[in-house]
Amino acid sequence: xxxxxxxxxxxxxxxxxxxxxxxxxxxxxxxxxxxxxxxxxxxxxxxxxxxxxxxxxxxxxxxxxxxxxxxxxxxxxxxxxxxxxxxxxxxxxxxxxxxxxxxxxxxxxxxxxxxxxxxxxxxxxxxxxxxxxxxxxxxxxxxxxxxxxxxxxxxxxxxxxxxxxxxxxxxxxxxxxxxxxxxxxxxxxxxxxxxxxxxxxxxxxxxxxxxxxxxxxxxxxxxxxxxxxxxxxxxxxxxxxxxxxxxxxxxxxxxxxxxxxxxxxxxxxxxxxxxxxxxxxxxxxxxxxxxxxxxxxxxx
Amino acid sequence: xxxxxxxxxxxxxxxxxxxxxxxxxxxxxxxxxxxxxxxxxxxxxxxxxxxxxxxxxxxxxxxxxxxxxxxxxxxxxxxxxxxxxxxxxxxxxxxxxxxxxxxxxxxxxxxxxxxxxxxxxxxxxxxxxxxxxxxxxxxxxxxxxxxxxxxxxxxxxxxxxxxxxxxxxxxxxxxxxxxxxxxxxxxxxxxxx
Amino acid sequence: xxxxxxxxxxxxxxxxxxxxxxxxxxxxxxxxxxxxxxxxxxxxxxxxxxxxxxxxxxxxxxxxxxxxxxxxxxxxxxxxxxxxxxxxxxxxxxxxxxxxxxxxxxxxxxxxxxxxxxxxxxxxxxxxxxxxxxxxxxxxxxxxxxxxxxxxxxxxxxxxxxxxxxxxxxxxxxxxxxxxxxxxxxxxxxxxxxxxxxxxxxxxxxxxxxxxxxxxxxxxxx
Amino acid sequence: xxxxxxxxxxxxxxxxxxxxxxxxxxxxxxxxxxxxxxxxxxxxxxxxxxxxxxxxxxxxxxxxxxxxxxxxxxxxxxxxxxxxxxxxxxxxxxxxxxxxxxxxxxxxxxxxxxxxxxxxxxxxxxxxxxxxxxxxxxxxxxxxxxxxxxxxxxxxxxxxxxxxxxxxxxxxxxxxxxxxxxxxxxxxxxx
Numbered sequence: 018x019x020x021x022x023x024x025x026x027x028x029x030x031x032x033x034x035x036x037x038x039x040x041x042x043x044x045x046x047x048x049x050x051x052x053x054x055x056x057x058x059x060x061x062x063x064x065x066x067x068x069x070x071x072x073x074x075x076x077x078x079x080x081x082x083x084x085x086x087x088x089x090x091x092x093x094x095x096x097x098x099x100x101x102x103x104x105x106x107x108x109x110x111x112x113x114x115x116x117x118x119x120x121x122x123x124x125x126x127x128x129x130x131x132x133x134x135x136x137x138x139x140x141x142x143x144x145x146x147x148x149x150x151x152x153x154x155x156x157x158x159x160x161x162x163x164x165x166x167x168x169x170x171x172x173x174x175x176x177x178x179x180x181x182x183x184x185x186x187x188x189x190x191x192x193x194x195x196x197x198x199x200x201x202x203x204x205x206x207x208x209x210x211x212x213x214x215x216x217x218x219x220x221x222x223x224x225x226x227x228x229x230x231x232x233x234x235x236x237x238x239x240x241x242x243x244x245x246x247x248x249x250x251x252x253x254x255x256x257x258x259x260x261x262x263x264x265x266x267x268x269x270x271x272x273x274x275x276x277x278x279x280x281x282x283x284x285x286x287x288x289x290x291x292x293x294x295x296x297x298x299x300x301x302x303x304x305x306x307x308x309x310x311x312x313x314x315x316x317x
Numbered sequence: 318x319x320x321x322x323x324x325x326x327x328x329x330x331x332x333x334x335x336x337x338x339x340x341x342x343x344x345x346x347x348x349x350x351x352x353x354x355x356x357x358x359x360x361x362x363x364x365x366x367x368x369x370x371x372x373x374x375x376x377x378x379x380x381x382x383x384x385x386x387x388x389x390x391x392x393x394x395x396x397x398x399x400x401x402x403x404x405x406x407x408x409x410x411x412x413x414x415x416x417x418x419x420x421x422x423x424x425x426x427x428x429x430x431x432x433x434x435x436x437x438x439x440x441x442x443x444x445x446x447x448x449x450x451x452x453x454x455x456x457x458x459x460x461x462x463x464x465x466x467x468x469x470x471x472x473x474x475x476x477x478x479x480x481x482x483x484x485x486x487x488x489x490x491x492x493x494x495x496x497x498x499x500x501x502x503x504x505x506x507x508x509x510x
Numbered sequence: 511x512x513x514x515x516x517x518x519x520x521x522x523x524x525x526x527x528x529x530x531x532x533x534x535x536x537x538x539x540x541x542x543x544x545x546x547x548x549x550x551x552x553x554x555x556x557x558x559x560x561x562x563x564x565x566x567x568x569x570x571x572x573x574x575x576x577x578x579x580x581x582x583x584x585x586x587x588x589x590x591x592x593x594x595x596x597x598x599x600x601x602x603x604x605x606x607x608x609x610x611x612x613x614x615x616x617x618x619x620x621x622x623x624x625x626x627x628x629x630x631x632x633x634x635x636x637x638x639x640x641x642x643x644x645x646x647x648x649x650x651x652x653x654x655x656x657x658x659x660x661x662x663x664x665x666x667x668x669x670x671x672x673x674x675x676x677x678x679x680x681x682x683x684x685x686x687x688x689x690x691x692x693x694x695x696x697x698x699x700x701x702x703x704x705x706x707x708x709x710x711x712x713x714x715x716x717x718x719x720x721x722x723x724x725x726x727x728x729x730x731x732x
Numbered sequence: 733x734x735x736x737x738x739x740x741x742x743x744x745x746x747x748x749x750x751x752x753x754x755x756x757x758x759x760x761x762x763x764x765x766x767x768x769x770x771x772x773x774x775x776x777x778x779x780x781x782x783x784x785x786x787x788x789x790x791x792x793x794x795x796x797x798x799x800x801x802x803x804x805x806x807x808x809x810x811x812x813x814x815x816x817x818x819x820x821x822x823x824x825x826x827x828x829x830x831x832x833x834x835x836x837x838x839x840x841x842x843x844x845x846x847x848x849x850x851x852x853x854x855x856x857x858x859x860x861x862x863x864x865x866x867x868x869x870x871x872x873x874x875x876x877x878x879x880x881x882x883x884x885x886x887x888x889x890x891x892x893x894x895x896x897x898x899x900x901x902x903x904x905x906x907x908x909x910x911x912x913x914x915x916x917x918x919x920x921x922x923x
Contacts, residue, residue, distance in 0.1 A: 021340075030810070038325060137891035335586075349598040415857070533757075535756045583806065684916070700896070
């Protein structure tokens with residue numbers, strides 16, 4: 018009794034192990050050694066948080082698909098991101114972190130509602146009806162399709178507009194394509210200037226519906242000394258990489274020439290130039306105070 | 318190669334150890350398990366077959382080999398004050414859910430049914446489960462095996478309305494037990510006399 | 511302290527069937543009465559604690575490629591032990607739980623804890639984690655069983671609670687009742703977290719139940 | 733006729749998910765999109781149809797002759813786990829298109845209790861080999877049906893107004909309950 022069960026289990030265990038190890042030889046598939054290295058770097062929990070079927074699937078995707086970011090592993094956090102980006106040779110998350118950016122300020126532009134929308138609470142559904150309930154058909158609809166798509170809880174809706182939490186956004190890009198109006202764009206976190214409107218309408222049509230809409234006047238396109246601003250597909254587009262490469266020599270002339278304050282200084286994302294100046298001034302004052310405290314005036 | 322060897326050795330060892338542990342445990346628990354099985358599956362149904370028996374039929378059971386299937390079958394003697402009243406045998410019939418197990422008591426004198434008790438069933442609660450109720454079971458008391466069929470089949474048993482299948486399963490189980498009884502009757506008489 | 515932390519997370523923050531949505535099959539199947547839920551839970555406590563213990567003990571000698579097979583062998587041996595012990599000492603319960611006793615082995619809770627925790631942590635933490643998760647699982651199952659039993663029959667643990675004019679809702683102990691009861695309990699837990707967050711003045715948390723972790727993989731796959 | 737009855741019974745009357753509560757984790761986890769649910773259902777059928785006859789043979793020719801019935805659980809799960817891994821490797825090497833369609837779901841299937849559940853169920857029902865294979869196929873179909881139906885419902889639920897605390901899994905569970913209720917209607921079909 019004891020003997021038969023020990024022997025039969027022993028045999029089965031042995032058989033399984035032999036078959037498996039033989040199979041791992043016979044059916045060996047040439048794999049990129051980097052895949053295994055990345056697998057080792059990943060936590061190995063197969064949690065699926067990255068959107069792939071497991072750590073191995075994600076490792077393969079990172080190696081083979083140049084568009085897949087190295088920073089998708091939310092379980093591993095920053096350490097893993099660094100390791101993965103090194104192993105996969107991707108800068109993502111390392112050199113030039115990006116962030117999702119909403120190209121719409123319909124609240125500042127006082128965009129009116131064409132009609133009260135009562136349908137299913139989804140931007141896609143709302144957008145299908147008469148180009149959406151907003152008077153501008155390129156606005157952020159605010160029903161949060163991107164919020165649902167965000168795997169990192171980095172987005173939320175405030176006053177009918179989506180807000181991106183810069184601390185949580187890892188630039189995975191999940192939100193970009195779900196927006197029916199293509200309001201979201203991925204930009205470098207250290208981008209200096211960005212267009213705050215995504216309209217493709219002509220001058221008059223924009224002026225009628227929004228006070229903060231881009232009228233596509235082309236002043237910025239013409240004035241940019243680095244020629245990094247272009248008019249593509251009916252909207253203004255800044256080649257951020259080229260803009261950053263050119264550096265601050267242009268003194269952001271595009272921001273100055275914009276008649277409607279559509280192009281704004283970013284630095285860093287979410288803080289306008291003025292606020293930044295104020296912060297810098299405050300810092301300088303604090304430094305001065307500290308210096309004073311350390312070296313008290315002998316006369317005092 | 319080294320790694321593969323390690324894989325094989327580790328997995329084999331773990332399986333072997335678990336096999337050893339489990340078989341030891343099995344041997345330790347085997348007698349208790351059999352007793353529990355009989356007490357909890359067949360025990361309660363014996364009470365339904367003949368409510369006033371005074372012996373311990375589970376302890377006094379005898380094992381026979383069913384000549385029809387070559388599987389072992391338990392026969393329980395039911396005694397009142399030391400006198401053998403009946404023997405109980407379990408039969409099975411296809412019910413609505415799974416097989417219905419029915420314990421059937423046979424009077425050794427005239428081969429009539431003493432009563433039946435349900436051992437296992439997975440019938441629809443409230444419908445099929447009514448086969449376990451005394452009203453339905455009482456129909457089997459004191460009839461002969463050939464009468465223990467549904468009325469539609471030429472017997473005397475009224476099917477439960479809404480639970481024809483469960484009723485049919487019970488009857489089939491009784492017939493099954495009857496076959497075993499007829500086949501084993503000589504041996505049973507021998508063993509319990 | 512560390513042990514207490516690992517132990518207690520299973521009791522509320524990561525309460526297995528409700529929060530993590532792991533091990534749903536037994537959760538739904540055997541909770542027709544509080545007693546069955548409790549019995550199933552105890553069997554799981556036994557298996558998960560010992561499997562965490564053993565896996566953690568031998569984690570260093572297990573080759574990576576066959577680790578899943580090893581974990582399963584360990585868990586399966588324990589499950590067979592439970593089967594045998596249950597048959598010997600709690601036969602009525604064994605009958606009630608039926609096929610779900612052998613199925614403990616594929617309860618994602620057990621493999622999940624072995625893979626995610628016990629395979630990487632020292633023995634005392636692994637045991638604390640397993641015990642906590644197991645007890646959390648037991649509590650949830652007992653609770654769900656009690657709710658279903660109460661509304662389905664008017665009894666809890668075989669003691670009559672609702673009587674008189676109460677008409678048992680047999681729906682609750684049939685298959686659909688399990689789904690609905692669990693769904694409503696989850697909704698209730700979400701509601702509580704939302705109310706709590708509101709009281710603290712925080713934004714309402716996103717729906718905490720995101721689906722079985724092991725399977726979230728397919729949910730988000732492109 | 734028997735085969736037809738088993739087919740109807742396994743798909744509708746005793747649906748493996750809705751009436752027998754097996755395979756709940758993938759049922760709720762993989763039912764967010766129709767495409768995913770089809771892939772998962774397909775993978776389950778595939779593995780079930782291979783695993784059930786294999787375990788049947790083990791039961792018939794190893795466990796029963798040696799009187800080792802109590803080792804059923806451990807033997808079956810070892811075989812299933814190894815089989816799943818083997819199938820994964822085989823598909824990856826030999827049938828890449830199939831691997832791409834089903835492969836990503838294979839690791840999740842080891843812990844899908846429906847596979848082990850069916851392997852044990854056919855033993856408890858004492859089916860013969862042919863019937864076992866057929867039953868496992870039919871059960872797999874039932875799983876696929878339940879999964880795809882729930883996925884279709886959940887895709888619609890995504891865009892409806894629901895109380896915040898009901899959104900997501902709670903609503904899906906209640907839907908599953910209603911589905912299970914409607915599948916109960918099939919109970920009268922088979923006598």
